[in-house]
Amino acid sequence: MTRSSRRITSEDVARAAGVSRTTVSFVLNDRPGQSIPMETRQRVLEAARNLGYRPHASARTLAAGRSDLVLLAIPDTRLGPATSRFVEELAAALAEHGLTLITHLAGAPLPDVCATVNASAVVGLSPFDAETADALRRAGAEVVLPLPDPRGGVDEAMEQVGRLQAGHLIDRGHRRLGYAMPVHRGLRAMADARLAGVTAACATGGIDPPVVAELGLAVADASRAVTRWRAAEVTAVCAYNDETAIAVLAGAHDQGLAVPADLAVIGVDDIPTAKLVTPALSTIRFDVHEAGRRRAEAVVAALAGQEPVSSPDIGGPSVVPRDST
Structure with a gap:
């Protein structure tokens, strides 16, 4: 038997089960307070399964009072x-x-x-x-x-991320921090919130605000940012995320710097490659x-x-x- 390519409806299920469409609706939507015999319920469910019936989204919305x-x-x-x-x-x-x-x-x-x-x-x-x-x-x-x-x-949760980054570096003895800002505009709100956290941690630690440099994921961009940080005597960088941090590592390598001896770097997200780069990247991990x-x-x-x-x-x-x- 060749099944029709048209959408199977509750009317088809009702016809196959030998019941009304109302009964089908009550059974498939599990409406409370309905005295439908178990044998009838099973017959409706079996018909729906055999026909491959899938309730339409609008029908589910009407039945439940809202969509899922x-x-x-x-x-x-x-x-x-x-x-x-x-x-x-x-x-x-x-x-x-x-x-x-x-x-x-x-x-x-x-x-x-x-x-x-x-x-x-x-x-x-x-x-x-x-x-x-x-x-x-x-x-x-x-x-x-x-x-x-x-x-x-600002987003307090994202601000806390920046505080953790900067706090870790300050605890390691760094007194001049940089911040690696992504160039993508769509990331700016979250990046600004994390930067606010870094800035707040610097204030708490009694040091100057971070030196912000914007960079993409190209080695040349990262190398220019590292040059700027070195000129400002930055010894450690908080990066927006791990990808940006890995770009900073590449920029440091391009400048002939040793990490972390010349420039320490910390990212955010703990992506799978964070522990595979050289040196392995310090980062902030979330319990997703x-x-x-x-x-x-x-x-x-x-x-x-x-x-x-x-x-x-x-x-x-x-x-x-x-x-x-």
């Missing part, structure tokens, strides 16, 4: 190893609660995408500004996380499993009507000291 879609907004940037791992962990954690994660990388404005896919929740890697959060709610999102900071300050679980739990709680908590939930950042510092 969670939209993750990723900034206009490259999807690196750390972000990829977080997406995987968040998707798995949400799936345990019957929710499906979809991602938005670039293209149409986020509120338009939210309205198009009818997302019940929108999650960001960092807090949304108040204007964006309001637009997402008007587009139909019941939940928007992380919440905007009412004080309008914990971060995904906590973010998923916040979404589920908020969808259940509980007050969402705006708190750093990036998974307990910690210093991983290696040979580069």
Whole structure:
């Protein structure tokens, strides 16, 4: 028998099971308070399975009162190893609660995408500004996380990352720090927050603010940045992330410098190649499993009507000291 290429509907399931479409809806959506015999339930489920029936998203939305879609907004940037791992962990954690994660990388404005896919929740890697959060709610999102900071300050979780980087270097005796800023504009908000943390740690340690140099992932860019830092008597560099830090290592090598004797370097993310470069890269590690679980739990709680908590939930950042510092 050749199966039709058209979409299987609940009417097809009802016909195959010999029941009404209402009964099919009650069974497949597991509606409470319905006295449907177990034999009938099994017949409906078997018919749906044999036909390969998949409920349409709009039908599920009508049945549940909301969609099961969670939209993750990723900034206009490259999807690196750390972000990829977080997406995987968040998707798995949400799936345990019957929710499906979809991602938005670039293209149409986020509120338009939210309205198009009818997302019940929108999650960001960092807090949304108040204007964006309001637009997402008007587009139909019941939940928007992380919440905007009412004080309008920097992302405290990302600031803490910079504090850890600088604190590690200051503890190693460095008194003049540099900061490797990425050139990609889409990374600037997060990079600025981490830089704010480095600057705050320098103030606490009684030393001058870091010398900021912008660089890409080319050796020539990194070499020029290293030259600038050396001229400013910088002895250690906090890099935006591990990829940027590895570029700094390449720039130091190009300048004939020894790491960490002439220039210490620390990154962020603990990507797989961090421990494979020479010297092995000191970095900041996140527990992405914990971060995904906590973010998923916040979404589920908020969808259940509980007050969402705006708190750093990036998974307990910690210093991983290696040979580069």
